[in-house]
Each structure stands twice: as C-alpha cells, then as structure tokens.
Amino acid sequence: MDVLVVGAGDVGRWFGDAVDATVTFADIDEEAATEAAEAIGGRAVPLEGDERFDAVCLAVPMRYVATAIAEHAPRAQEAVLDVSGVMGPALEAMAEHAPARERVSLHPLFAPERAPGSIAVVEDSPGPVSAALLEALEERGNDLVETTAAEHDEAMESVQAAAHAAVLSFALAADPAPEGFETPIYDGLSDLVETVTGGTPRVYADIQETFDGVEAVANAAERLADADADGFESLYREAATRWEGSRHDSSGGDDA
Template sequence: MEVLIVGAGSMGTWVGGAVDADVAFADVDPDAATAAADAVGGDVADLEGTDSYDIVCVAVPMAHAANAIASHADRAERAIFDVSGVMGPPLEAMARHAPALERASLHPLFAPERAPGSIAVVRDEPGPTTDAVLEALAARENDLVETTAAEHDEAMESVQAATHAAVLSFALAAESVPKGFETPIYADLRTLAETMTEGTPRVYADIQETFDGAQSVAEAAADVAAADADEFAALYREAATRWHPDDGTGTGDDSSAVTGGSTGGDDR
C-alpha cells in the first residue's frame, strides 16, 4: 500500500511511521519533506506532481486542510483521510472532491512525541483501505474513539480552545514562587503551563481561530474578578455542581482553600 502524506510536520511524520505502508511526503518546504522521509524511511514526492497513490493523507494545519484536500484528492486511488484536528470542513471537502473514495477524518489527541494515545475517528465512507490504516494505528496501542464530526468539533471547544486559553492565561498572569510555597493546584497548573509552552505557537493559534471557547474563559474570569464574597461563593458552587453533580462538593468544608484541595487530571 502506498500513501502520499501532504504535510511533513511532526504529525505527518508520525503518521508516516505509524501506518503499515510505503510512504512519500510532499510539503511546501522541500527540506521538511526530506527530513520526514529520512525519519521514517520514506520518499519525497513533488507537491505539484500528478503521481497517484492508494491513499492520500492530509496532515496540514487545520486552516489549510480543505484547500489541500481540493488540491490533492485526485491523487488518491482508493482512500483519503486527514489528521488536521478539525473534522467538519475536511470531511465536507472530501465528500465534494473525492465522492467515490473511502473517506475518514482522524484526530490524534496527543502530541506525536507522547504517542500512543486516543485518536478520534470519523469513518465517513469506510472500507478496507481505511480499515487497514486504523488497524495499524490500533496495533500501536492507540485507542480509537469513534465519533461524528459535529460531536468532535463541539468537544474541541472545551478540550482545546477553552483549556488552552485558560492555561495560557495562567502562564501569563501567574508568577513563579519560592520553592515550598506551591499548593497542589498551583503545581499542577504550573506543570500544564510548562508543557503547553513547549509547543508550537502557530498550532495553538490555529486552534483558537478554528474553535470557540476562549471567550467563555474570558467571561468567566471577568465574573470571578468582579465578584464580591457572596458572588464568588455562588460561582464556586456553580462550578462544583457542574464538575461534582452527585456528591455535593463545594457546599461545605472550606479547608481546600488552604490545602489546595483535590485537583482533577488533565488529558494532555
């Protein structure tokens, strides 16, 4: 099986190493295509070429996914899929430009260096070729999470846009404190800030442009900042009810304000 991967960034390179196929990379940066090919033992393809492949995988930034699908769909003989991170627009573009092919949208919910992990999957037009790709990813201990484009894109408003806005806001607003002064909540947020700021700014910017979520964080922060004691307590109870709907957390003991309380896990 031969796969053309359009986009030779970290995610495209990861796909090239994860699928059980002969892969070729095409990228606007020829050096990036060469580096990806060298990393996984693949080939370099002409971005403007006409050679066809069993599968075309689009691994470009989400803002450019639909255009890349329009440009390269005719190079796919059997299947096309993307790993751009948004699902609605790419799947619409695939249906328009590759109506006779197997089609899927995949979103690895992790940075490539943290693989394996969960991969959101929409099998828009399934078949043996895309099934083989997914089986190869599952064989590498990735957890395939079947979803719909609407469900995925709505979830990303919270999972990515709101979460990233909140963590980046903490990273900009908070100060480093002397050793020994950390509470568990501060330490966890600091770890998240350190992890997030190791990434690529453009990737996070693309997420903010694609998904809503940051505005709700800003509005909530403004409500917290403007609240008096009673209003703050009401906001706290509202949050506690949302995240602990069955156990009454947040309505009684105030000791967590001193100890740092319990903190939930993070998915990234």
C-alpha cells in the same frame, strides 16, 4: 499499500511511521519531506505532482486543510484521510472533492512524541483501504474513539480552545512564586503552563481561530472578578456541580 502524506511535520511523520504501508511525503518544505522520508524509510516527492497513491493523508495545519484536500484528493485512488484536528471542514472538502473515495478524518488527541493514545475517528465513507490503516493504528496501541464531526468539533471548544486559553491566561496573569511558596494547585498549573508554552504558537493560534472557547473563559473570569463573597461562593458551587462525577484521564499529553 502506498500512502502519500501531505505535510512532513510531527503529526505527518507520526502517521507515516504508525501505518503499515509504503509511505511517501510531500511538503512545501522539500527538505522537511526528505528528512521525514529518511526517518521512516520512505521517499519524498514534490508537492505538485500527478503521481497517484492508494491513499492520501492530509497532515497540514487546520487552516489549510480544506484547500489541501481540494488540491491533493485527486491523487488518491482509493481513500482520502486527514489528521488536521478539525473534522467538519475537512470532511466537507472530502465529500466535495473526493465523492467516490473512502473518506476518514482522524484527530490524535496527544502530541506525537507521547504516542500511542486516543484517536478520534469519523469514518464518513469507510472502505478496505482506510480500514487497513485504522487497523494498523490500533495495532500500534492507539485507542480509536468513534465520533461525529459535530461532536468532535464541539468538544474541541472545551478540550482544546478553552483549556489552552485558561492555561495561558494563568501564565499571563500570575507571577512565578518564590521557591518554597508553591501549592499543589499552583504546581499543577505551572506544569500545564510549561507544557502549553513548550509547543508551537501558531498551532495554538489556529485552534483559537477555529474553535470557540476563549470567550467563555474570559466571561467566566469576568464573573469571578465582579462577584462579591457570596457571589464567589455561588460560582464555586456552580463549578463543583458542573464537574461533579466527571472522569479525568491524565494519560494524555500536549494535545495541541
């Protein structure tokens, strides 16, 4: 099987290395495409071209995914996939521009350097080519989580947008503590700040632009700021009840 990966960033390289296929990279940065190809033993082609492949995977920033699908879906003979991180717009674009192809949206819920991990999957139009690619990802130790575009994109409002906004708000509001004054909660938040601020700012900005979430964090902070002691206790209990029984899995990494 031959696969074209459009986008030679970290996620595109991860996908190309994780699947059992002959992989070709294309990127607006031709040098990046060449480096990605050399790293996994593939090849690079110009971003504009008419060569066709069994499958095309769009590994571009989420703000560009619909446009990229429109441009590159015709290069797919059998399947179109994306790993952009937003599913609704991606799958809508696939249905419009690749109606007769297999169509699958993937979202690795981890930073590529922390692979393997959980991958959200929507098989909008499954078939043998996409099934083989998914099987290869599973064989690499990834856990495929079946979902819907609506469920995924709604979850990302909390999992990514609100979570990132809360961590960055703490980073902007708090001062580094003098040595020896740290508490377990402060240390935990400091570790999260280091993880988030060690990423790519544009990626986090894209998430905030794509998914609602920051407004909810701002509203919650305002409620806390306006509450008297009794009101604060009430909000504390509300938060505890809201999260009672939730399962926390610390195996993931930078999910941006």
